Amino acid sequence: MQGRLLGNVLFFLLFFQTQGARNIKFVNNCKFPIWVSPRSNPDSKSVIPTSDIRKVNPGNQVTYVINDAGWAGRFWPKAKCDNNGQNCGVGQSERPCPPQGCSPPAETLVEFYFGRKGDTSAAGENFYDVSLVDGYR
Numbered sequence: 001m002q003g004r005l006l007g008n009v010l011f012f013l014l015f016f017q018t019q020g021a022r023n024i025k026f027v028n029n030c031k032f033p034i035w036v037s038p039r040s041n042p043d044s045k046s047v048i049p050t051s052d053i054r055k056v057n058p059g060n061q062v063t064y065v066i067n068d069a070g071w072a073g074r075f076w077p078k079a080k081c082d083n084n085g086q087n088c089g090v091g092q093s094e095r096p097c098p099p100q101g102c103s104p105p106a107e108t109l110v111e112f113y114f115g116r117k118g119d120t121s122a123a124g125e126n127f128y129d130v131s132l133v134d135g136y137r
Helices: 002-008
Strands: 011-018 021-028 034-040 054-056 061-065 071-078 108-114 127-132
Touching: 021 054, 034 061, 054 061
Parallel strands: none
Antiparallel strands: 011 021, 021 061, 034 054, 034 071, 071 108, 108 127
16 A cells, blocks of 8 residues: 555756755655655765645645755655654655554665766766665555
8 A cells, every 4th residue: 555655746846056056856746745855875975855745736836946065865755644744644854753553664765976067077977776675555
């Protein structure tokens, strides 16, 4: 059931660069609210706090701005959450868990790597991938 719910979360992502800004925009095309949950990699040049979970109501969007120093990490959608984007019925594989426990870590997520802005070496290249981490239930 968990995997089916995650698969049904229609989560649309736009990555764009305009006027030198580096942004990641999430648009909610679902008929219910979703929350976007970030996690920076331990070796990331800058950090987006894990507490920067953002609620996105149907038809709305949120944008995360990427620091010029670079950033690496992941975002994943959550649904059926409390007002703080925690204790979610879908996508909550980290504490605090809802009363029925945390979901298994089988999340659909997007991972990003942004090199330092202006770096023309291979380390400065930007990329992303969409992943089903640890399987699909």
